[in-house]
Amino acid sequence: MTAQPAAPASDESSPALAxxxxxRGLIVSGQLGAGERLPTVRQTAADLGVAPGTAAKAYKxxxxxxxxxxRTGAGTRVADGPAVLPGPIVRRLRDLITAADSAHVEPDDVLDALRLMWRTSAASLHPPVAHDRTPS
Known part of the structure; x- marks a missing residue:
């Protein structure tokens, strides 16, 4: 395995979700490729300082x-053809991270702004449809 998650942040809602x-981020960004083996649940738990049950929940x-x-005996591997972000998007995300880091912007601030902009953009692209409701 070439990439591995960091210890969960204390502000995450649950360590398993973190x-x-x-x-998930490592997989969709292509840092973990199809067929690549994840560490065992026990190894992940030990590396991240969480209970094995917590790591098992994340794997589930x-x-x-x-x-x-x-698969029993074969371990846990990245599925064939999981939803991977297209290369240009990954490159732009890396550029965004570099720019934000250079400007000393906190990751949570960037994520909050991205979510807000995404919602605003999505709402303008797909405005709600008014339904004609006549009384029955």
Whole structure:
């Protein structure tokens, strides 16, 4: 395995969800490729300082979403063809991270702004449809 998540941030809603999000990010960004093996649940738990049950819960979430496949004796591997972000988007995200880091902007501030801009953009692209409701 070439990439591995960091210890969950203390402000995450649950350590299992934080681990899930980090592995998901590694998979959709292409840093973990199809067929690549994840560390064992025990190894992930030890590396991140969480209980094995917490790491197992994160792995179950990844499997539920079709991002990984777990087979007895073969371990957990990235599924074939998971939803990977296109290369140009990954490059732009890396550019955004570099620019934000250079400007000493906190990651949470960038994420909040991105979410707000995404919602605003999506709302303008797909305005709500008015339904004609006549009384019955």
């Amino acid at each position: 681990i899930y999000r980090q592995f 979430l990844l499997e539920r979403d079709g991002l990984v496949v777990t």
